[in-house]
Structure formats: structure tokens, C-alpha cells
Amino acid sequence: MRGMSPVVQVIARLLAGLLFLFGTYIVMHGHLTPGGGFAGGVLVAAAFILMSLAFGSVEHTERNSYTLSSVVESLGGVLFVCLALAGYVAVAYFFQNAATYGTGTPLKLISGGMILPANIAIGIKVGAGLFAVFLALGASRFVMKD
Amino acid sequence: MDARFVPLFVIIPLASAFLIPLFAKLWQRSADLIANAVGAVLAGLSVYGALSLFTGSQVLVYRLGGWHPSLGITLAYDHLTALVVLAVNIVGLCALLFAVRYLDHYTGRWKFYALFMLILVGLNGVSVTGDMFNLFVFTEIAAVSSYALVAFGTDFDELEAGFKYMVIGEIGGAAILLAIALLYAKASTLNMAVVSQVMAGFGRTPLFWLIVAMFLVGFAIKMAMVPFHAWLPDAHPSAPAPVSALLSGVFIKVLGVYAMSRVMFNVFGLSRANAAGFFNLLIGFGVLSIVAGGLLAYAQKDYKRLLAYSSISQIGYILIGLGIGNYWGIVGALFHILAHALGKGLLFLTAGSVEHATGTRDLDRLSGLEKRMPATAWSYLLGSLSLAGVPPFAGFFSKFFIIVGALSADMYWLAILAALFSTVTLGYLVKVANRAFFARRDREPTAAREAPAVMVVAMLGLLVLTIVLGVGFKPVVDRLVGPAANVLLQGLGYAQGILGM
Amino acid sequence: MIPYFACILLVLIGLYAVVTKRNIVRIIIGFSLVEYAINLFFALVGFKREGIPPIITELGQSRSNFVDPLPQALVLTAIVIGLATTALMLALAMRIYEKYRTFDITEIRRLRG
Amino acid sequence: MHTFVLMLLVPLAAGLLAYSVNRLRNEFSFIGAIVALYYAVRVFIQSRHAEVSYELARVAGIPVALRADAMSGFILLCVAGFAVLILLFSLRYMRDREGARGFFFFVMLGLACSNGVLLAANLLVMLFFWGALLVVLYGLLLPGREGSEKVAAKALVIVGLSDFAMMLGIVLVAVRYGWIDMVPSAPMPLQEPVAIAGYLLIAAGALAKAGSMPLHSWIPAAAETAPASVMAYIPASLDKLLGIYLLTRLSVNIFDITSNLAIRNTLMVVGVVTILGAVMMALVQKRIMKLLSFHAVSQVGYMVLGIGTGIPVGIAGGLFHMLNHSVYKAGLFLSAGSVEMWGKTDEIDELGGLAGRMPVTFLSFLIAAMAIAGVPPLNGFVSKWMVYQGVIELAREGNKLYPVFLVAAMLGSVLTLASFLKLIHSMFLGQRPAALARTREAGFAMWLPPVVLAAVCIIFGVFAQIPLQGFVYPSLPFFVEPIGTWQPVLATLLMLASLGIGLLVYLFGTARRTTAVRTFVGGEMIADDEESRVTGTAFYTPVKHLPILDELLKYGERGAFDIYNWLTGALRAIGLISRQVVDRVLTALFESAGAVVRLAGRGLSYIQNGSLPLYAAWVFIGATMFLLLLALR
Structure with missing residues (x-):
């Protein structure tokens, strides 16, 4: 994939950091404000996609980033299942909030118990997954040949 | 069985679907191991669950996240669920076992297993869920994974079939989603038990029937009822054989038949007494499926395509069994779900074995394989006899019960048709046996060798189960299929079991 | 009522595209239309006149005039599923183009009978 | 375990063992059959006076039970006996054939399933085992000559069709009257439409299995490819x-x-049509197996006729004829199998003069052939005689059709004799073709079963009271009173005496020694006997050149006005007609049903043309139909 003009590259470099930050914010505050793991994860992925569109890449790095993102995606999935299982094992029910303090307090980040870690897991999974989809669709032909 | 085991049917394959890619990065063959271990665990669990329901008759209710039914998602495990889950996981295990050597032809082994696990997640999830939207989500998980697996070979046919399957299948998904939206607008809840209580007080207005019709469109597409069937004869033959076995064996029945009957009987409370029109419609389209599927199967020259059309025809039998709507009809339909899952799974595995050995599934190019591949040949023959309804195999009893049901409901023509098309079934299935396995022509396929031991074990496993289900039909009918039919027949009584009233 | 009819119209437009368009990509676009129309419909189901967003911003806040949050959550899930299907469809479309060198669905007819 | 269960399991286990340990398959299957025979004898003795029953389980109100009474005991005995004899024959006969391994397994499986059918206490259990015999049928017909798989499929589909019809009938009756025992306390009247329909459907299954017309066509087809032991067994x-x-x-x-x-008249018409139609087709056959197979169809007609009379003696006759037929037809198939095996062919034209080479086979074949033709004092005569009595008895009820049935049945007997004369002549008598010069008698295991069967033919004929009193009469719930005067023993003595006198006359009287004369053509002596050999099928060749008016005289010289030639000509013509018309029509019926299915399938597959928009359109049509049918009623 070829890169784009320096103007785009500079702006993209500026924006990507912000996007990433904003994405992380939305992931973290999913239980307090609109948004959550999926919406934030999409933003995180958008940051990566923006970078790779702007700067381009060679097949070698694409392959690496594809492998990496699919591994991270799986890890996110595993993490999420583990969190859900934590409720199953520690309390009683699958998906039960294993570390809750009462019913939670509005606008307090860590009062949601397991919701925050779950959102983070989803954010990781969605971010990495979307980026992998992007690579698979747009970037190269190698993915299916693996 | 403790209710805590219920979510395991979803958790285990889901977790393994994420784990398989991770471990496969480290060691390629670990995918085989994990997948088969998971398949075995699931099969064991489903057998254990079914056996534990043998003794009691209670419904196991599991509240996801500990939420009350009207708020959270509940999982329910009753006899009907147990039956479907049993079929799914047994066929799944055999298909996975078969896949170990079958996948030698393909690259991307771990992708196959991960997707396969996701299909299992979807099928098990649809079976155990007690929530409408959850049903949709699991349907889509299974469906999307199956689209990908149909196109797994990424050659001309596979891609075409995959795309067509996806387009038609997604129309079905959209119809289900629309129906759920309408249902939510009416009932303001999505828990099946609560919905059914709300619907009980809701008149048979056009809106009610619109919701029913939209659900029916969605499920009809998933189960490939004629005229919604066009995708199936493309998709099922194009998938790798283990996937074909799973798709034809259980996929269409869980996403289509099971989901439809659960929603129509237990959520909407339809029964022959209060909605004869709906049941006659099932019978009408069932007959259409039997006839069109059977005739089309007769005209095929492709091994797997013939089997795929046969699945359409057999779905028709299940539909008329449900449409008859009395105890024996439903028992027949549910027994046929089991019998057809085992039998058709077996036949698709033999197709895979033949394709593995000879590289073709064109019946004109195959002949006399019985000499080289006796296990495959005889598994095929006995499996096809089971499907056609020859005792002592399982298929006999399902057709028998369906005919009993039809005759007790005074539907003579239906019984005659069912018996007549059993002969057509016999005809087209034996056609394959004759052409591929038993004909002695000069053109013997070269280099055909009996399938590797693992594949033979998978086929024989299904064959033995078919015979066991036929000979030992008594406990299965008494303890599992009969109570499952009662679950459907009790209609809205389902809600009481879930809500614990 | 108008938004509901708009949804229906949107669904019909999407289905029209699916049935009549020959280009695979347009078919996929038609699908996205159908999906979003249904999602929109679903979200509208939870709408409440004079309602406020279902987010608790301070303790002791009255919850009586929240719009129904459940459809929104469900729509989000449906969007995720839609994303997956669209991505898969596009991937298939790409592979089909590689093999058949065409996007015309009426020319992709090897499987018949 | 109960004897009944053992009767099901022992043959099955022996068959499985024989299949898996192929080296010991003869031993295993033979021992299994002997044990089954032992149990059959036990059950026979136990059940002679009182019914024995054993309930296995009860499924949702349907009892799954086994029982045995005098009738099932007697037929169990027969089935096991035949299995033993046929296995004995097959030890050598099947040894070098392909598919032998499967043959032994399926014979044992067939034994187990037939035991199940005979022991079944109600129609459902019977249906289960009955249907399972389809597997045996297909498995046994598969090995054989070229094209056997098509024959097997044909048999499977025809018998399968009738089995499904039977399933329908059983369920129909069961839904109306409950799960019917094989022997309810009192028989139900056949008056209600449901009962009649059920009876006809179940009878269709029974008749197809027995091979009665019009569901017979799989038997002659099987004869073309299947080995003799399979034909004798199935x-x-x-x-x-x-x-x-x-x-x-x-x-x-x-x-x-x-x-x-x-219904009685229908059954009798079916019986008569079967007798005549099949025997006429048998007349024109050129292969032994096929000829015999048509007789196997023809003889069913007598049994159906006998049962159809509804007269006690007729029914007893039908049942006895069933027993006799199995005896002599198995004997015929087995000895024909020996001839085929040692003569390397079963084309009648290529055989001849084997009497001297295979005397034992010849004798057993001769006796069995005389028995099937109904020559007194053999067993076939006795049972036919009883069937005739039943038919004549119809007169007392005022049935106007009885002379037709009687004449047709007797004519069938005559034609049977005619065709067997031809067969015996062309197989065993006449000149021996050179190719058969080295033929020799089959080994012990192969000639023993036909000899036993031939002996049974004689015993059952001469001492007909033994099987009648021992087997047939106890099986029937009514008292059978033979009406005619037929003293088999006395008649036999008279016949033997007259035969003896005839022999004396032949030896010492007018009979001269035959002299062989060399053949001359145009003064040349024909060196090779082979060229002047007259074959058996030439028996009827004069008829081929039957009169056209201007050549009348010429043919008159050759005996065209001889009544014998006329008769044989007429027979041959009828045979040809029945072959051309009846057989063709039936075949065409079956084939056209297949063709309709195939064509409809082709037609439908044109609509399945791979066009995605069309598929989507179907979906919308279907959805519209749902909406119309459900929402907008």
C-alpha cells in the first residue's frame, strides 16, 4: 500500500493520537456515558486505519500487523470470556458482576465492578478485530492464503 | 443436572473459538486437539444433560448475570432443548473427528476450527436461550460463520454458493430482526416466557399475524422450506464435508425448525385448536418441500447436491409432523430431527470420504467404490436406508410416528403422500449407492483408498448411533422425545416452568 | 408515524436494490440499507415523547421520563452483527471478482439444476 | 434370556461373527443356523398346544412383545430348516464367488429378521422386522452377475413401496382399532372402509413379499443376476x-x-392371474433360473387362491402349498444351481444330456419338478388338490365364478408340467454338448440339500397326513374337513404297481432296443454329432412357422394340422402375448412412474437456474404468501 502526501501524513499523525485517546476514553467510560467497548474500539481501530492509510506499508509489515491484530483480538475475546467466567466461578452466574460494590455510584469510574474491565476487553477485541478486517479487505491478498 | 451446566454449552465453544487461533500460532496441530477435545466435552455434556432429564422432568432455568427474567437473559434447558443440543453436539463431534484428516486438502486449518466452534456456539446458544433477541444474535453468529465456511474452499463454486447463501440468509436475518422489533413494540420485553404471558392477552390481530409471518419468513429461509430453499443446494455441497454434515444435519433444524417451533408454540401459544390456518400452512409448505425436494434430488448427478435436495425433502417431513400438531405428529417430527441429523450427517461424511479418496463427486465418474472403500459404502447404504425409513434404523420410527399422527388426525392423503415419497427417497438414495459404490463398470476410479481410520471411526460412530436409536427407540421416545413433544404441546405453559410459578 | 413509514420505505428501497441490481456491490449496499432501516425502526420503538437520554448523571435523579434504553442496546448489537455480515460480504465480493473478473451477479451462475 | 430373544440374537451374533472373522465364516454361520434350528424346534414343541408369549417393553402404550403359537412355530421351523439346508449348499457353492462374506452375513440376518416377523405379537413389531428384511434383500441381491446392483435397487424400491403401503395400512388399522395383536381373541369383520383399506394395504405388502402379480417383477429380474442359493433362500x-x-x-x-x-373374489382373481400369467411367461424363457423364478411367481397364485376362497380346506391347502412350494422350489433352485455351477451356464440351449453325469441331481430335480407340476402322489398334488376342493366348495355358497377359477388353476398346472418337461428334457436328457463332456456330480454338501428336499416332497405327498396333522391343521383356528377321496398311500401303491408292470412290459415285451444311426446329408456322413444336435427349445420351433394360407399344404405335410402342434402353438402364442403384454405393461408402469419422477425433477431443476434475483424473488413470493395466508385472512 502506498502512503499519501505529507500533508495528510502530518494531519493523520496529529489526529491519530487524539482518536486513540478519545477511543480509550469512550471504552473506559462505557458504563457512565454513552458509548462503551464497541464504540470506543471502533475509534481505536480508526486511529490505526488512519495511520496505515496515510503512511502506507509494505507486505511484510502488513503481515506482521495482521498477525498481531488477530492475536490481540483473540486475547480480547479470551479476556472477555474469562471475566464472564469470573462471575460464574466466583459468584453464581455467568456474566454476573463479580466485583461489585453495592449498585454502583453515578460518575465514579471504578464503582461498576466488572463492567469496566469487560468494556476494556471488548474495546481490545473490537479495535484489533476491525483493524484486522481492514487489513484483510483493503490491504493485501495474503490473508486468505495463510 | 445442575442449572450451572447450561451456559457451558455456549461458553466452552466460545472460549475455544478464541483460544484456537492463539494456540495455532504456536503449534499448528493444536487446533485439531482443542477442537476435538471441545467436541467430545460438549457431546459428553449433552448426553449427560439428556440422561439427567430422563429421571426428572423439571426445566432447568439459568439466569445470565443473575438478573430477573423480565430484565435479563435467561437460559432454559428442557426436554426439547436437550434433544436438539444432543443432536447438535453428537453430529458436531463426529464432524470434527472427520475433519482431522479431511482438512489435509485445505489450508488455514485453525480458521476452519474457529469458525466451526462459532457455529457450535450459535447452534447451542439458539437451543438453550430463552430470550428473543439472544436467539437472533446466536442465529447470526451461526449463520455468519456458516457463510464463511461455505466459501472456505475459495474456488468458483464455493464463492458463488457462499455469496448466494449469504444474500438469501441475510434476508432471513433481517426478517427475524424486524419481527423482533415489532414484537418488542407490542410486548416491551424480549424474554420468551414474559413475552408469552403478554401475548396471551393480546388478540389475534393483523399485527399479531404480521409478526408471526415475519418470524416464519426468517425461519423458513434458515430451514430451507420450499420456496425459500434456493440457497441450500448450492451452499451445502460447496462447504467442506464436515461442515456440510453439520449444516444439513443440524443447522437447518436448529435455526429453522427448533427456533420456529419454540417461538410459535411456546411464545405465541399457537396450537391446532386455536390457529388451524397456521398449521395447515405448515403442512402445505411441508408437502411442497417433500415433493419438490424429492423430485429435484432424483434429477441430480452430484453426490452432495443430491443429498442437499434430500435435506429439503426431509425438512418437509418434519414440517408436516409439526403441522399435524397432535402428539404423534410432533413426536415424529422431533424424532426425525434426531434421525435425520444422524443419517444425513453420516451421508455427508461418506460424501466427504469419497471426495477425499477420488477427488470428485460426479456420480457419472464414480463407480464400483465398494471394492476399495467398503466401510464408506456400507455406511452410506445403511444410512440411506435409515433416511428412507427402513427398520431397524432410526428413520423408520420418525416416519412411522408421522404417519400415525397423520392418520389419527384423519389426514389420509398426507399419510399416503408420506409413504409414497418414502419410496422416492429410497429411489434417489439407492441411485447414489448403485452408481458410486456398487456398479461394476470398467471405469473404476484409480487410486481410491479407504478413508483414513479417523474418518471411518466418525462415520461408523454415526452409523452405530443410527442403529442404536432405531433399536433402542423406546427410552428415547418415552423419556426424551415424548416429553419434548409435550413441551411444545403445552404451549403457553412453558412460561410457568421458566418463571417458576 | 412518518418516521415509521420512512423506515418501511427504506427497507423497500434496500430490497429493491437486492433484487434488481446486478452489481454485487450494489446488492451489498442494498443490504446495508435494509439493515439500517430495521435498526432505525428498532430504535424508534423505544422512543418516548419528551424523553431524556437514559443516563444517570447525578444521584437521586428521576428515571420516569427516560426513553427505553433496551432497543438502543439491542440496535448496537445488531449493528455489530451488521458490521460482521457486511465485512464478510465484501470479502466474498472481492474474492468473487478475483475469480470471475466480474461483479455482475447474473454472470455468476455456475451452480444450477 | 428368553428363547425368543435368543432366536433373534443368536443368528444375528453368528452372522456378525462370521462377517468379522471371515476365515471362520462357514463354521460360525452354520453353527448359528443349527442353534436357531434347535430353538425353533423347542419353540415348535412348546407352542403346539398353548401360546407362549413374552413382553419385552411397552412404548407409549404400544406393547412390544413376542409370542408363538402353532402356526408361527411351524413356520419358524421351516425357516430355520431351509436356512440350514441352503447354508450347507452354499458352503461349496458360494466358496469362490465374490460377495460370499456378505452372503453369509445377510443369510443370518435374514434368519434373525424372519424369526422376528414370525414371533411378533402385534402388527407394529412385525412391521419392524418385516421392514428390516429390505436390508437383507438388497444385501443378498448385490453380489452376482453384471447389473446386479440395478436389480437389487429395483427389488428394493418395489418391495420398499409395498412395505410403506403396509406401514400405512397397519397404522390406519391401529389408529382405528388400537395396536392389533397378531392373534386377537376374535377376528374382526371386514366391513368398514377403514378395515378394508387397511386389509388391502397390508395384503399388498404381503403379496409383494410373496411375489404375487402385479408386484412380482423383481423376482424374475433377480433371477438374471443372483446366485442360485440366493434365489433358493429369498x-x-x-x-x-x-x-x-x-x-x-x-x-x-x-x-x-x-x-x-x-375381497375374496379380488384375492382369487389375483391368484388366478398370477398362476396363468407367470406360467405362460415361464414357457418362453431360455434360462433355467429365470424360468424357475416365473414358476416361483406362478405358484404363489395357488396359495393366494386357496386363502382367497375363505373355505377352511382351501386355506389349509394354501398354507400347505406354501410349505410344499418352498420345499420343491428350493430343491429346484439348488439343483439348478449345481447344474449351472458344473455346466458353467444356465442357458437351456447350451445344456443337455446331464442325466448320466449328474444322476443324483437329476433325480432330485425330476422329483421336485414332478411335485411342482402337481403330479400325484407328490406333495404338490395334495396341496393343489386341497385348493381345488376349496374352489369347488365355493359352489355351495353360490359363487358363480368358481368354474373359472378352477379351470384356470388346472390349466396353470398343465402348463407347469409342459414347461418342466421341456426343461428336464433340455437339461438332463437329449444329447450332451461337447462342452459338458467333463461335467461331474456335485459334492456331498451340494447334493445333499436337494436330495433331502426331494425326499420331503415324496414323504409329504405319500404320507400327506403327517404334515397336515402336524403342521397345517393345528395352525388354523377352525376344523378342516377334507371332502374329496384321496388316499395317498393307497394311490401310491397302485401307481407303483402300475409302474412296475409298465417296467416289466418295457423290459420283456414289445420294447426294442433303440438303435443309433449315423446321420447322412447328401451322402456325406456328418462327422460331428454336435451339428445335428437337437436342443430342448426346439420342442416348440414348429410353431414359429405356423400356417399362412398359401403354404398350408406344405405345412400340412409337416404336421401343421396335428392337434399337438396346434396346442403347443397356442400355448406359445399365449406365452408370447403374456410376455409381450402383461410383462411389458407392468414393466412400463413401473418405469413410467420412475420416468415421471425423473422428468418432474428435471423440469424443476430448470427453475433452479442459478440466478440470484430469481431466488430472492421466490423468497418474496413466499413471504407474500405467508402474509396473505396469515395476516390478511
């Missing part, structure tokens, strides 16, 4: 026994056939 003994067993049960025990005249 169409000749097993299926006849089971089919007629079921028909008798159905007509006597479950329903009361006497209560419906129309």
Missing part, C-alpha cells in the same frame, strides 16, 4: 413363507375374510 423359501404367513394371519386371525365376498 424368493423361493423365505419370502414365500413370510408373505403367505402374513396373508393367512391377516385373512384368518386378524380379519375375517369370509365376511367380505368382494
